Amino acid sequence: MEIIVEEVEEGQPCLACVERCSGFSRHKWRNTCQVCKCPRELHDIYNLNFVNVRDRLGWKRIDDPLNCATKEDTVSLGYTWVPPALSPEQVEDYMDQLPNHKIPRIGSAGERYRDMQLIRQLPKQDLAHVHCRMIHSDIEIKEYNIFRELRDSIALDIGFVKESEHETSCYHCHGEIQGEDLVVFAPKFGKDVCWHPACFVCTTCEELLVDLVYGCHAKQLLCERHYAEKIRPRCPACDEVRDLYLL
Structure with a gap:
């Protein structure tokens, strides 16, 4: 896609x-x-x-309110993004747990923050070779597509928010989580692992994972940018990741 x-x-x-x-x-x-x-x-x-993160990733849209909040519902609540499958009250509860300047309210600093993180954490040159300026040959394109397909199937995913079913602890800060607290789950870490909303951050850059998109590598929670850099070197000049043997 x-x-x-x-x-x-x-x-x-x-x-x-x-x-x-x-x-x-x-x-x-x-x-x-x-x-x-x-x-x-x-x-x-x-x-x-308006950015639907599945469109940016090139993933098929899921027309299911449990998996994707519509633009209309999101904007009606006053945000540029909200976790799907939550009531308006739960959305407010979730947002209240984030740093104020990072809450994606329409017309706020948080809206700009989300925009910057979409561009930074999900760089377009990591998502499709047509946005790369240093990939030209058939073998380079083939290796790029192999990396993308493996990443998307093995490591990259989108988290979801729901109430905790029992008392547990946060994977990041190890702080307490009470039953019925809103928490973030990341399926690639297992069904019993969860985070406080403000703790769902990249291990490397420590920024909130934009729209809950995360990569899993060696039990580390990472944004796509820093996941990619764990697997392949990134050129400091052109900002593209390359296959080692092609360097």
């Missing part, structure tokens, strides 16, 4: 240089701005439309 990525980058201001940069201009192959030389991610890049 084709991935859907609609990022606005050209001409966007640099958040580091401010007025010294006339706007982002993409380097031919580096992941930097031709004007100010700062990394792409330091510019005010955003997603053009």
Whole structure:
């Protein structure tokens, strides 16, 4: 399935240089701005439309309210993303447990935070070879697709939120979880492992896992970016992961 990525980058201001940069201009192959030389991610890049994370991953949409909250329901609650299968009261309970500046309320700093994390944690060049500038040959494309297919089937998944059925502890902070507390489950870690909402973070960058998308590697919870870097080296210049024997 084709991935859907609609990022606005050209001409966007640099958040580091401010007025010294006339706007982002993409380097031919580096992941930097031709004007100010700062990394792409330091510019005010955003997603053009409402993002369903399954579209960004290239995964088939699941038309089931237990697995996917609709745009209409999400926006009606005042957010750009909400965990599916929760009542409005439970959604508010979940959001109240997150840092205020990371809550994806429409028109807030949290909306911008989510946008940045979608772009950072789920880089488009990791999701489809058409967004890579350094992959050209048939063998490179073949190896890329093998990596993507294995990652998506073995390691990458989307967590879900529901009430805990009994007293337990958080996998991250080891703090107490009471019965009926809202917690996050990640199926690839097993049915008895769960996290406080604010503890469902990448082991490497320690950011909230955007839209609950996670990778599992050696019992570590990771965003896709840092999962990929556990498996393959990432070029610091073009920001693409490569197969070791092709380097």
